Amino acid sequence: MKRLTFLKYEKPLLTCMVQADNPDRIKELITQSRPNGAEAFGMQFCKLKKEYRDPETYKELFAFAGQAPVYVTNYRKKENDGKSDDQLARELIELAECGATLCDVMGDYFDPCEGELTMNEEAVTKQMKLIDELHKSGAEVLMSSHVMKFTPAERVLEIAHEHKRRGADICKIVTGADNMEQQIENLRIINLLKEELGIPFLFLSSGESHIVRRIGGALGCCMYLCVHEYDELATKSQPLLSELKPIRDNI
Numbered sequence: 001m002k003r004l005t006f007l008k009y010e011k012p013l014l015t016c017m018v019q020a021d022n023p024d025r026i027k028e029l030i031t032q033s034r035p036n037g038a039e040a041f042g043m044q045f046c047k048l049k050k051e052y053r054d055p056e057t058y059k060e061l062f063a064f065a066g067q068a069p070v071y072v073t074n075y076r077k078k079e080n081d082g083k084s085d086d087q088l089a090r091e092l093i094e095l096a097e098c099g100a101t102l103c104d105v106m107g108d109y110f111d112p113c114e115g116e117l118t119m120n121e122e123a124v125t126k127q128m129k130l131i132d133e134l135h136k137s138g139a140e141v142l143m144s145s146h147v148m149k150f151t152p153a154e155r156v157l158e159i160a161h162e163h164k165r166r167g168a169d170i171c172k173i174v175t176g177a178d179n180m181e182q183q184i185e186n187l188r189i190i191n192l193l194k195e196e197l198g199i200p201f202l203f204l205s206s207g208e209s210h211i212v213r214r215i216g217g218a219l220g221c222c223m224y225l226c227v228h229e230y231d232e233l234a235t236k237s238q239p240l241l242s243e244l245k246p247i248r249d250n251i
Contacts, residue, residue, distance in 0.1 A: 004069035004101045006040065006140055007169060007200060012217030014248060015071055015225050016241050017042040019233040021049045021079075023057055027064050033228040037245040042071040042225060045095065046080040047233055053079075053091070058098035069101035071142070076112070085110045089130050096139035102170065103134050107145040107163065116145040117159050124166060131167040143168035148206050150182045151175040153189045160197050170222060171201040178207045186212050187219060194220030206237060213239055218251040 006013065016038035018029035026048075030041055043061065045053065062070055074080065074092045089110075092103050108116040109130065111123035118124065131141045143163040151159075156173055163171040171193075177183040186205050190212070193201050200222035205212040217224050226241040227234045 003138055004067065006069050006071065006102045006142075006223065009222070011248065012221055013040045013069075013223040014038055014241060014245060015040040015042050015223045017044070017225055017227050017235060017238060019044050019047050019227075019235070021047055021233065023048075023052055023061055026061055029228050030065060033241055036228065036241045038068065038228075038241060040069045040071065040101075040223070041065050042073070044073045044075070045091070046073065046075045046078045048079060050079055055094060055098050058095055058100070062099035070099075071102040071104070072100040073104040073144075075104075075106065085112070089126075092130070093133055093137060096134050096137035100139055102140045102142050104142050104144050104172070105131060105134070105168070107143050107159070115147045115159075117162060128166050135167070140169045141167065142170040142172050142202070144172040144174070146174045147176070148174060149176040150178065150185075150207075153185070153192055156189050156203070157192060157196060160193055160201060164197060164199050169199065171197065171199060172204070173201070174204045174206060176207040177205045177212070182207075183211055187215075190216055190219040190221060210237060210239070213237065214244060214247055215251060217248055224248060 014037055016033040018026045018041050020026045072095050074088050096103050106116055108118040110126045111118035111120040134141050145159050159173055160171045177186050190203050202221050225238050226244045227238045228241055
């Protein structure tokens with residue numbers, strides 16, 4: 001069976017985040033978002049209740065997504081509170097073995113730090129080993145750093161090149177913008193990443209200015225993250241799929 005991918009596409013993928021604490025709600029969101037144009041799905045397993053964290057459930061959910069690739073995260077929050085990074089990494093490998101298309105490796109795995117990019121040599125070596133194991137399991141790897149504040153272009157490029165050096169297939173960086181000047185600079189940063197990085201990337205912004213999340217794909221980002229609706233577990237900064245699709249299709 002042909003493996004699905006996030007790396008080859010004609011337009012930036014409309015990736016609908018289907019965040020829920022139970023499998024039935026994830027399936028419901030997939031079913032509802034398909035007719036609105038969802039092309040891929042994002043599942044945050046840190047939000048899935050512990051009683052559903054097993055290989056059978058994972059395989060069932062990935063199969064339910066059909067021919068749409070699935071991006072998975074396993075962050076240190078919600079139901080994962082109290083778990084070690086080593087345990088989170090083992091669970092990420094299990095998700096890959098069960099059929100996840102793209103696995104999110106945090107840039108500070110094995111050494112939690114502000115800005116989510118460790119430079120600890122031991123932690124970096126473990127990250128590279130994890131990425132290699134995920135690749136051997138057939139998955140693609142996204143490395144993420146949630147900086148969550150405005151970050152100068154030079155620092156963004158440093159983070160991005162570190163993601164690439166460690167073996168990531170896709171670089172994901174989330175910074176911030178609190179005014180129009182910073183928002184415009186973030187648009188320039190997307191163009192710098194496109195010119196200099198050499199691998200697919202997803203550059204996002206938190207804060208009051210969200211234009212990057214709506215037009216980033218037109219400038220060079222490899223995908224959009226969106227939601228079908230705003231329920232209690234949805235990320236409110238992610239635009240609605242119904243609003244984003246016409247923007248993506250018509251720019």
